[in-house]
Amino acid sequence: MSAGDLIGRRALVTGAASGIGRACAARLVAAGAKVVAADRDADALAAIDLDVEPVVVDLADLDAVDRLDLAVDIVVNNAGLQHVAPIEEFPPERFSYLLRVMLEAPFRLVRGALPHMYERNWGRIVTISSVHGLVASPYKSAYVAAKHGVEGLSKVIAMEGAAHGVTSNCVNPAYVRTPLVTNQIAAQAKSLGIPEERVIDEVMLEPAAVRRLIEPEEVAELVAYLCSHAASAITGASMKIDGGWTAH
Template sequence: MSRSVVITGSTSGIGLGIARAFAASGDNVIINGFGDRDEIEAIRASLDAQGSGTILYHPADMTKPIDIEHMILTARDRFGGVDVLINNAGIQHVAKIEEFPPEKWDQLIAILLSSAFHTMRHAIPLMKSQGKGRIINIASAHGLVASPFKSAYVAAKHGIMGLTKTAALELARDAITVNAICPGFVLTPLVEKQIPDQAREKGISEAEVKDEVLLRLQATKEFVAVEEVAEAAIYLASDAARSITGTHISIDGGWTAQ
């Protein structure tokens, strides 16, 4: 039986990789994110062709609670509920705290942290009425450890870890699990965009940013593959993971082992 899956920030990067995995499993999926209308439709159509489920696109702005509510209600109306909620939407801004634009701080906190609260607030009653559910928050190694020049991102990802644990305790007797995945650096458009920012901030080359900054703490010295994160999400959404809740899976090439 097809599940109803909502994935925020899923028109590129990790979110798109996760959407591909669930679409291939025959699930009904709502993808979400910004981008060129024609490109998004091409992505939706390609996902739709992967399996037996239906793929919809919802343009909800993750800074707007009313948009988020409409997206969850769309899943209810079109697919009968929400079986799996994956909070993945993200942006980045790199700057020293004293130079960090306040509007950027507010935007990152809204998209990375507050949006997950809003999706969960509306999805949880649907999951309770169904008698089960899965919530998977895509956090980061930065939900466990910090890096300089990323104050808003690190603060939001640490917040996601706390939200994950709190929700897991609240829902432990409702057959709803809540977990986080903490990837290290994945070479997504979001990461690629920060390479020149980091180079400028540190006064080094982009190649040095990759080797000496991004992969410095990943013991494998390799970027994490999107598919690895997607497979972890598939597992956490499965019946086999019914006793896993309130915790995280690190996929970080040994970064947080140090």
């Protein structure tokens, strides 16, 4: 995808202040899109140094989500968070919070954006799922449940949107070099009773063939491709960037 491919398109990227979201926002801007960068962290959003329209919103506030201007051609559902704990110790309110941010909010965003997309007979929904949308790991019940749920939601959107020129796909990375990943190293170490320095090699990267963290820009490149005309026949798919995690 080159500069100008998305001229005339308006895109919404959630969790855009850092990590994968920021990389996606930058890549879509480079392709010519007007990008609405949404995040709950106003200071981080102001510091991203991109030509975007910043919108401060907490996706856990579903009423606030419904009030957003969703006249957009592209939605990148990226915002996410993690909580690591055994099921019997997992706080129920935290479980609900993760599902609200990573499953209910994407539903609300797509629900609000589809009428505009249908009117223009063109739209792209890209959801940053996870390898954990396809397989499970212990101690991540809410995250795995939310990602499995959004995989199903994406497929329904694909089926309903096809007649209107709208595609819907998931991108499924393994561990990406983001604050979400670095912040859970200590939590994983505590849950498993091992030193933090062993978590990346022995836990995070143990199932993968490519033994390195994925860079946010690698994910953003696939997101941009899925927004392009060349990807117009790709819908209802789950595109893995997992270093071979699920190959065995």
